[in-house]
Amino acid sequence: QVQLVESGGGVVQPGRSLRLSCAASGFTLSTYGMHWVRQAPGKGLEWVAHVGYNGDNLHYADSVKGRFTISRDTSKNTVHLQMNSLRADDTAVYYCARDFTGHWTIDYWGRGTLVTV
Amino acid sequence: QSALTQPASVSGSPGQSITISCTGTSSDVGDYNYVSWYQQHSGKAPKLIIYDVNGRPSGVSTRFSGSKSGDTASLTISGLQGEDEADYYCISYTSSRTWVFGGGTKLTVL
Numbered sequence: 741q742v743q744l745v746e747s748g749g750g751v752v753q754p755g756r757s758l759r760l761s762c763a764a765s766g767f768t769l770s771t772y773g774m775h776w777v778r779q780a781p782g783k784g785l786e787w788v789a790h791v792g793y794n795g796d797n798l799h800y801a802d803s804v805k806g807r808f809t810i811s812r813d814t815s816k817n818t819v820h821l822q823m824n825s826l827r828a829d830d831t832a833v834y835y836c837a838r839d840f841t842g843h844w845t846i847d848y849w850g851r852g853t854l855v856t857v
Numbered sequence: 858q859s860a861l862t863q864p865a866s867v868s869g870s871p872g873q874s875i876t877i878s879c880t881g882t883s884s885d886v887g888d889y890n891y892v893s894w895y896q897q898h899s900g901k902a903p904k905l906i907i908y909d910v911n912g913r914p915s916g917v918s919t920r921f922s923g924s925k926s927g928d929t930a931s932l933t934i935s936g937l938q939g940e941d942e943a944d945y946y947c948i949s950y951t952s953s954r955t956w957v958f959g960g961g962t963k964l965t966v967l
Binding site (some may be wrong): 746775777784785786787790797798801802803825835840843844845847849850851852 | 858860864869889891893897902903905908909912914935944946948950954955956957958959960961
């Protein structure tokens with residue numbers, strides 16, 4: 741079955757960098773787009789970034805554009821989120837999530853990894 | 858990329874029906890039928906309950922239904938049950954090729 745397992749979260753000082761990883765299993769990453777979504781403590785969901793199934797189409801929320809980079813390694817079935825110039829308001833649980841192909845939304849979610857800035 | 862507008866909270870008694878609205882703009886909700894809804898229980902990952910405005914994933918109860926009129930989408934839950942108590946979020950694809958969530962609605966079953 742589809743599984744998404746995030747890792748790489750932790751405590752980091754403002755201005756520093758952190759790289760999140762998402763290990764995907766139960767499907768082939770090269771045929772699905774992937775998202776990162778975050779949720780600040782006690783707050784709502786915020787869409788962060790998306791990489792298309794072909795790896796070429798990258799899109800970001802205005803709040804992270806220029807600081808975060810989404811990428812994927814199809815050989816390892818892994819998605820990454822490189823986060824630079826971190827700010828206190830980046831503190832959140834970061835979820836990795838899979839495209840629901842053809843429906844422009846998300847079907848499967850990981851359990852999330854907490855980033856504290 | 859302003860968040861879609863949802864009521865902060867709604868409530869209802871078991872067996873009743875409730876509706877949660879999700880208001881966007883002509884660049885998101887009004888422009889695409891790519892509105893989805895998620896249910897999130899405390900401490901858990903969100904679960905897809907409605908896609909493409911009114912589509913229902915396999916395994917999701919028929920008590921959940923969706924609709925859209927103009928820039929506003931709606932989620933209706935009929936025959937409320939205690940297990941429906943959760944946070945609900947809408948999301949829409951946008952003309953900027955991004956996605957935007959609603960602020961979330963806390964459903965309380967009285």
